[in-house]
Amino acid sequence: MLDELLLSWENTYKKGQLTLWIFMALQESRKYVDEIKSFIEEKSNGTISCEEQSLYRSLRKFEHIDVVAYELQEGNKGPDRKYYYMTEMGQELFNRFVNRNIRLFYSNEIINILKPKK
Amino acid sequence: MKTITPYLLWFTLTITVLTVVFRFILSYGIENDSVTVITASAIFYGFLMFGSGWYFGWKESDYLPIYDIGFRFHLTTYIVHNAITLLWLGLGFGSQYEDMKISVLIIIYWGILLLIHFIFFLWSRKNAIKNLDKNDLFE
Numbered sequence: 001m002l003d004e005l006l007l008s009w010e011n012t013y014k015k016g017q018l019t020l021w022i023f024m025a026l027q028e029s030r031k032y033v034d035e036i037k038s039f040i041e042e043k044s045n046g047t048i049s050c051e052e053q054s055l056y057r058s059l060r061k062f063e064h065i066d067v068v069a070y071e072l073q074e075g076n077k078g079p080d081r082k083y084y085y086m087t088e089m090g091q092e093l094f095n096r097f098v099n100r101n102i103r104l105f106y107s108n109e110i111i112n113i114l115k116p117k118k
Numbered sequence: 119m120k121t122i123t124p125y126l127l128w129f130t131l132t133i134t135v136l137t138v139v140f141r142f143i144l145s146y147g148i149e150n151d152s153v154t155v156i157t158a159s160a161i162f163y164g165f166l167m168f169g170s171g172w173y174f175g176w177k178e179s180d181y182l183p184i185y186d187i188g189f190r191f192h193l194t195t196y197i198v199h200n201a202i203t204l205l206w207l208g209l210g211f212g213s214q215y216e217d218m219k220i221s222v223l224i225i226i227y228w229g230i231l232l233l234i235h236f237i238f239f240l241w242s243r244k245n246a247i248k249n250l251d252k253n254d255l256f257e
Binding site: 015016018019054057058060061064065066 | 120180181182183247248249250255256257
């Protein structure tokens with residue numbers, strides 16, 4: 001029962017998380033899609049998984065609204081790779097989002113609340 | 119312009135071919151007074167036009183979900199169908215029994231429907247940022 005409830009909550013919670021993880025990946029450094037995917041899966045301890053197609057779809061939308069751009073760089077083999085990065089507006093958007101929604105969790109009060117209780 | 123996507127261009131090419139073929143068969147049917155040919159070609163043409171709009175629209179939304187409530191595809195259909203019809207009749211490829219006035223009336227009545235669609239399109243833009251649905255931007 002508890003596992004089922006947790007899974008249900010997590011499924012709802014994860015909706016909308018992909019954008020944050022993509023932006024965090026690009027905040028770290030310029031990346032191509034495979035690297036973004038690996039970053040997300042690794043840093044989220046496997047709790048967030050994403051298909052390449054979903055990533056491409058999101059990145060195309062972000063590119064369309066000018067928050068993400070890419071530059072072509074030579075790959076190891078095969079065609080050039082698209083290395084994505086945040087534009088100035090994307091960086092500003094990310095900063096403001098983090099300030100309003102993520103930094104809340106840094107306060108001592110919230111940290112104390114989040115500590116596991118018996 | 120980013121709203122002219124590769125899928126919209128493929129759709130335009132497809133309906134251009136379909137419309138030319140339809141015009142040819144329709145004029146043949148009218149010339150030979152064949153109700154069967156006229157009816158069958160119109161139904162078949164309608165289904166294929168709708169099907170190609172559905173297919174390319176779906177492919178496009180998977181590529182980039184432009185939020186225009188189908189207006190670009192409707193406008194493209196209107197321009198292609200009516201331009202080919204006018205050219206077909208104007209250049210004398212139509213049947214001798216075809217009347218240009220009917221085609222002009224279709225353009226006017228369809229144009230009114232297109233205008234209504236355009237108003238709804240403008241209305242829908244309130245929910246869009248750079249032509250993308252603001253509720254669907256961030257997943």
